[in-house]
Amino acid sequence: MNQDPGSITQWVKLLQAGERDAARQIWNRFYPKLLKTASKHFRKNSDPATSGEDIVQSSFRNVFQGVMDGKYPRLANRDELWKLLFVSAINRIRSHYRAQNAQKRPVYTREPLETLDESLLIELKNPEALADLSDYMEYLFGRLDQEDPSGQLRQIACMHLDGHSSALIAKTLRQRKYKVLQKIQWIRILWEECHH
Helix, strand or coil: CCCCCCHHHHHHHHHHHHCCCHHHHHHHHHHHHHHHHHHHHHHCCCCCCHHHHHHHHHHHHHHHHHHHHCCCCCCCHHHHHHHHHHHHHHCCCCCCCHHHHHCCCCCHCCCCHHHHHHHHHHCCCCHHHHHHHHHHHHHHHHHHHHHHHHCCHHHHHHHHHHCCCCHHHHHHHHHCHHHHHHHHHHHHHHHHHHHH
């Protein structure tokens, strides 16, 4: 494949400027790769109403809209665009599985996330993917810092991700538990916005 990687960078700039034709060019370049990736992670899907193609189309639509709306001003090249599309698709797949599992009874039949995302975990073992994940996490934490320059939302998110209970977080920060729960909910909302 003799493709000029610089053309993706140009299309990203055009998309940021609101050029919809650039979206079609990016779609043509990345759609087959993202569909293959999404289908691999979506192979345990048991809902015939949703397919890998649905996930990919939704991811492209939301990423493109986000780029045109100025949500990703630092997006600069094909690697960053691919990371954004990849994470968007994986988040949608996880949300779909969570919704599916929430409808199942009894609770012990739910599959752990590790089972659902075996191939994703394998992919994340390579250094490049780990760097991508690190960049993405910093982007998410940066969004919290924008909302709360004091750094408290970041601190609560870190403790929550480390598995600390809301009661322990409240005790550590000398806050009421209901306040911590409100902030955890606010963090979820902010991060959901980052995905859409």
